[in-house]
Amino acid sequence: MYANIIIDISHEKVDKPFQYKIPEALDSEIQVGVQVRIPFGKGNHERKGYVVGVTEEADFDPARIKEITGVVTGSVTAESKLIGLAWWMKGRYGSTMNQALKTVLPVKQKVRPKENRCLVCQLHGPDLKNAILEAGKKGYKARERLLKAFEDTPVIPYSVAAGQMNLTMASIKPLIEKQMITLESETVYRNPKIYGSLQKPAVKLNSRQAAIVSDFALRYEQGIRETSLLYGVTGSGKTEVYLEMIDLVLKQGKQVIVLIPEIALTYQTVLRFYRRFGSLVSIINSRMSAGERYDQFERAKRAEVRIMIGPRSALFTPFPSLGLLIIDEEHESAYKSELSPRYHARETAQKLAEMNHATLVLGSATPSLEAYTRALKGEYRLYRLTERAKKDSHMAQVQVVDLREELKNGNRSIFSEALQNAMKERLDKGQQIMLFLNRRGYSSFVSCRSCGEAVRCPHCDVTLTLHHKNRMKCHYCGYEIPLPDRCPACGSPYIAGFGTGTQKIETMTKNMFPQARVLRMDLDTTSKKGGHEEILSAFGEKEADILVGTQMIVKGHDFPNVTLVGVLAADLSLYSSDFRCGERTFQLLTQAAGRAGRGETAGQVIIQTYSPDHYSITCAAGQDYESFYYKEMAYRQTLKYPPVSQLLAVLMSGKDEAILNQAAQQLHRQVLSSVWKGDVEVIGPAEASVYKVNDIYRKILYLKQENYGILINIKDKLEIFSRGAPWFSHVIIQYDFA
Ligand code: ADP
Numbered sequence: 001m002y003a004n005i006i007i008d009i010s011h012e013k014v015d016k017p018f019q020y021k022i023p024e025a026l027d028s029e030i031q032v033g034v035q036v037r038i039p040f041g042k043g044n045h046e047r048k049g050y051v052v053g054v055t056e057e058a059d060f061d062p063a064r065i066k067e068i069t070g071v072v073t074g075s076v077t078a079e080s081k082l083i084g085l086a087w088w089m090k091g092r093y094g095s096t097m098n099q100a101l102k103t104v105l106p107v108k109q110k111v112r113p114k115e116n117r118c119l120v121c122q123l124h125g126p127d128l129k130n131a132i133l134e135a136g137k138k139g140y141k142a143r144e145r146l147l148k149a150f151e152d153t154p155v156i157p158y159s160v161a162a163g164q165m166n167l168t169m170a171s172i173k174p175l176i177e178k179q180m181i182t183l184e185s186e187t188v189y190r191n192p193k194i195y196g197s198l199q200k201p202a203v204k205l206n207s208r209q210a211a212i213v214s215d216f217a218l219r220y221e222q223g224i225r226e227t228s229l230l231y232g233v234t235g236s237g238k239t240e241v242y243l244e245m246i247d248l249v250l251k252q253g254k255q256v257i258v259l260i261p262e263i264a265l266t267y268q269t270v271l272r273f274y275r276r277f278g279s280l281v282s283i284i285n286s287r288m289s290a291g292e293r294y295d296q297f298e299r300a301k302r303a304e305v306r307i308m309i310g311p312r313s314a315l316f317t318p319f320p321s322l323g324l325l326i327i328d329e330e331h332e333s334a335y336k337s338e339l340s341p342r343y344h345a346r347e348t349a350q351k352l353a354e355m356n357h358a359t360l361v362l363g364s365a366t367p368s369l370e371a372y373t374r375a376l377k378g379e380y381r382l383y384r385l386t387e388r389a390k391k392d393s394h395m396a397q398v399q400v401v402d403l404r405e406e407l408k409n410g411n412r413s414i415f416s417e418a419l420q421n422a423m424k425e426r427l428d429k430g431q432q433i434m435l436f437l438n439r440r441g442y443s444s445f446v447s448c449r450s451c452g453e454a455v456r457c458p459h460c461d462v463t464l465t466l467h468h469k470n471r472m473k474c475h476y477c478g479y480e481i482p483l484p485d486r487c488p489a490c491g492s493p494y495i496a497g498f499g500t501g502t503q504k505i506e507t508m509t510k511n512m513f514p515q516a517r518v519l520r521m522d523l524d525t526t527s528k529k530g531g532h533e534e535i536l537s538a539f540g541e542k543e544a545d546i547l548v549g550t551q552m553i554v555k556g557h558d559f560p561n562v563t564l565v566g567v568l569a570a571d572l573s574l575y576s577s578d579f580r581c582g583e584r585t586f587q588l589l590t591q592a593a594g595r596a597g598r599g600e601t602a603g604q605v606i607i608q609t610y611s612p613d614h615y616s617i618t619c620a621a622g623q624d625y626e627s628f629y630y631k632e633m634a635y636r637q638t639l640k641y642p643p644v645s646q647l648l649a650v651l652m653s654g655k656d657e658a659i660l661n662q663a664a665q666q667l668h669r670q671v672l673s674s675v676w677k678g679d680v681e682v683i684g685p686a687e688a689s690v691y692k693v694n695d696i697y698r699k700i701l702y703l704k705q706e707n708y709g710i711l712i713n714i715k716d717k718l719e720i721f722s723r724g725a726p727w728f729s730h731v732i733i734q735y736d737f738a
């Protein structure tokens, strides 16, 4: 038997595993993740390395393979498992080992050991209520927010108050001086007795939720580890179900990782976890410094914290005994990394769960086609919640407005008559409104304002992207036409690039409703630390009547006073040049619709569009996931897009256009020569949707094939080929599985 070993991490040549013989005496001890001692290099100096694979066959002359010296005892640590995971990621996603290791292992940094402190509320019942009222009357917004949070939990970590809640010491200090709250060392609150007193479920599960939890419990206790999909409509109580599942797994002495999209990681969400599990919970977010993150991971390693909540990167929390992984809003595109290795958190979590003998739970109101397909095939266990959890809460009423009709009737403003009337009515009643611009990315498409048709590629059935010089291109296959001056479908001259910004909408809204208070939330207004929370809490506290924003505003926020949600131009996300745009649009619209009427007043949603008949829009309006799923799958079937087929993008970039072209041609030829004819569909090479960025040109080659193994094989061959090519140092190649 032979082991493939990565020499200890600090070593330069980490990118390639070295093969060693496993001495018989060590046979039973060697497995992936074990740390071993090995002779290395010419002088056979002893080094440490990690086993990343075990095989029966030697890769070269067995006589020349050295033997493992020994096993480092007690070495199957969380870190060594993560190294195994990095090895898997490198192979699965096609990055270098170095990139994969940097992704899974936090940067070691000297951090000042920071004492974790907590804010503890000393007021109870009516005293607390009075303090909240008083802070409200005096207009101390921050103070009011903190005191309100104490209604839910008596202890709030200082890091959450300063981070997620965006409070400054200046606003907290007066409360401490008046002894309304105290600032204490957190270790006090890791006392199990106090933890016990926190641990009370906030609600009693309804029968549907309870049935899911008991099925989960039964299977978990039987030792079954699997992946399940919790498909529950917005507000159906998925989070409450997660809390119960977590409780069960913690009681078995194990730890839990919860992934939440960064955007939805608000203090309201975070507090629900704190209320239940106190300081066993820790959070990481992308604004943290590497040192802070490292610090959190160290605490996890010692199991001082047992639940890690965070975005994608929280997956790599080095828990000693991981028992459960939860991915909320599993369909979110943010779970896919945009840096090499371009891993998807869903798949990586599944691998991690497998390696740790843990269970994975995926949750969504609009499951990804990938996850739902697996659930239907029985690969995932499927749990459903079809109704809202709160008795008095109902799904909103959705109305689709045809913007083509508005144009015919002479209304060229961005507000349809129906939306204007509805806004007036809600404002008069003192209710709140959200205006949503489902804009994604910057590439723009061209559509007809008379018939609604977007200009598409005849070969790929995605929209063509508008480039400067008035050319339109398909970024999948390179098809190119000049910008038409009339609609190819109906001949109308009202054909134009689509693009309206949130800032413009904000101005128009203010012009139309001068008496209304308008807030805007987009990348610009949220870029500073805490900007996000500030806007949301201001809106939550009714400091504004209308919130205008991008998809940021539709993620998981609970505003009971919002009774109207307006989607200004559903087409903005419907016609991007991505084959997933129909799915994204359906998800965004369904999420947006889920924002209206969370309280007792019935909600209303108005979707404005030039394509009122498109199934992404009609199905979202009818809150009909099933119909959407089958229609979208039919499209993917016809064009062999994932999840029906696998799609591998080979991204090539370089400063010298001529060399890049040469590389693209050669790689293309290499693919054709390394596969059986017809085995793999090859598309391109074409220019990327954004061809030139910072003077670097980018081209893409797409490979389609049902069998993932064949694609991996080609990818491996391309890697070897390009390493030997003369242009290797001038062209960067990245692999991306869609
Ligand atoms: P989801 O995660 O599916 O969007 P949540 O767990 O956030 O749903 O629940 C939506 C709302 O319903 C929350 O305000 C929550 O407190 C409430 N809720 C959830 N389960 C119950 C229940 N069993 N009884 C009463 N209210 C509930």
Ligand code: ZN
Binding pocket: 448, 449, 450, 451, 452, 453, 487, 488, 489, 490, 491, 492
């Ligand atoms: Zn037309």
Ligand code: ZN
Binding pocket: 457, 458, 459, 460, 461, 474, 475, 476, 477, 478, 479
């Ligand atoms: Zn095309």
